[in-house]
Amino acid sequence: MPTTDPTYGWALPESADPPNGPTQLSALAADIATTFGSVTPYALQAKSGTIGVAIASGSISSAIPQTFQSGLFTYPPVVIFGGSDRRLNFSTTGMTVNGFNLYVRNVADTEAPSGSTVYWLAIQMESTGANGTAGTADA
Numbered sequence: 001m002p003t004t005d006p007t008y009g010w011a012l013p014e015s016a017d018p019p020n021g022p023t024q025l026s027a028l029a030a031d032i033a034t035t036f037g038s039v040t041p042y043a044l045q046a047k048s049g050t051i052g053v054a055i056a057s058g059s060i061s062s063a064i065p066q067t068f069q070s071g072l073f074t075y076p077p078v079v080i081f082g083g084s085d086r087r088l089n090f091s092t093t094g095m096t097v098n099g100f101n102l103y104v105r106n107v108a109d110t111e112a113p114s115g116s117t118v119y120w121l122a123i124q125m126e127s128t129g130a131n132g133t134a135g136t137a138d139a
Contacts, residue, residue: 043072043124051116055088055106063093063101068122073097077122085116 045068055061068077076097081090087108092100102120106112 041123041125042127043074043077044122045069045072045077046119046121048117048119050114051088051104051112051118052114054114055104055112057106057109057111060103060105063103065099066102066120067099068097070098073122073124074127075124077124080121080123082119083116084118085112087112088116088118090118090120 047066051061051064053061074097076095079092079095079100083090087106087110089105089107091103091105093103094101102118104118
């Protein structure tokens with residue numbers, strides 16, 4: 001029976017080990033597969049890395065280039081982020097089939113020290129598009 005992660009609020013299988021990012025992503029993928037059946041993405045890639053600089057309160061990092069495995073994506077994928085420090089938010093520019101620029105913003109009123117981890121998961125659901133279905137997001 002899934003439990004709810006108290007930090008992030010999503011349902012996680014009992015085997016999940018929050019706040020371990022790779023474990024959470026794997027657990028989330030397994031939960032999605034259980035809920036929606038055998039949904040198999042066309043392509044996906046997961047990656048994690050350490051943010052090597054401190055980020056001052058209210059500031060945003062310079063562009064941090066991220067690359068995808070060569071030839072993996074045929075359409076710019078959807079990228080989902082997570083991190084080890086809840087003070088940090090993540091955004092992108094320049095999304096292509098080859099990669100993107102990652103930006104890290106500190107939304108807290110205290111400095112976020114170097115050494116925080118960022119996790120991302122890039123998904124392309126179908127060969128003709130990242131989302132898998134046409135439409136716009138409900139926001």
